[in-house]
Amino acid sequence: MSPEDRREAIVQATLPLVVKAGAxxxxxxxxxxxxxxxxxxxxxxxxxxxxxxxxIQRALHSDDEVARLEAIPADVPxxxxxxxxxxxxxxxxxxxxxxxxxxxxxGYQPRDEDHKKHKGxxxxxxxxxxxxxxxxxxxxxxxxxxxxxxxLLGAVFTNRMGSGFGQTEAEPAAIVELFLHGALEPxxxxx
Numbered sequence: 001m002s003p004e005d006r007r008e009a010i011v012q013a014t015l016p017l018v019v020k021a022g023a024x025x026x027x028x029x030x031x032x033x034x035x036x037x038x039x040x041x042x043x044x045x046x047x048x049x050x051x052x053x054x055x056i057q058r059a060l061h062s063d064d065e066v067a068r069l070e071a072i073p074a075d076v077p078x079x080x081x082x083x084x085x086x087x088x089x090x091x092x093x094x095x096x097x098x099x100x101x102x103x104x105x106x107g108y109q110p111r112d113e114d115h116k117k118h119k120g121x122x123x124x125x126x127x128x129x130x131x132x133x134x135x136x137x138x139x140x141x142x143x144x145x146x147x148x149x150x151x152l153l154g155a156v157f158t159n160r161m162g163s164g165f166g167q168t169e170a171e172p173a174a175i176v177e178l179f180l181h182g183a184l185e186p187x188x189x190x191x
Contacts, residue, residue, distance in 0.1 A: 003044070014052075022107075065128055069132065093160050
């Protein structure tokens, strides 16, 4: 296994452990999950903090999700394409918030200076927004596809946050329905 593959395998094995235990995960637990000797963790990462920072960076990557979105055929109806986009983005948020939230709750402060220098949304989130914009294809929109994608993903974002306050989340199809067709019933305006 190449050093890059070994590093990625350790990070992948660590991701679900971090979601469960935050920074309290032990290197022996990580080694067991990765199927390696504990010393191998320290041959790949100089310390546990470097590994945890790599886990954060992996949680922020969206390459797999972008590939799934780009694989959606253009001949699938727009509402179905966007519903797949919302579900994919929701999965990304679950992973990202699961890792970051668990680390924060356990008191971990990332050392990674690269993410502190970057202004704006995580690069992975921007890539997802671009991929969702592509799902609009040649649909006739009142705004550009980039703005439409940001507004749709903003609805997903706030929907996901509502669950933290004990509110029931809307399903992806319901979010897309509301986004495409609005909140009013036909003839429902009182003006």
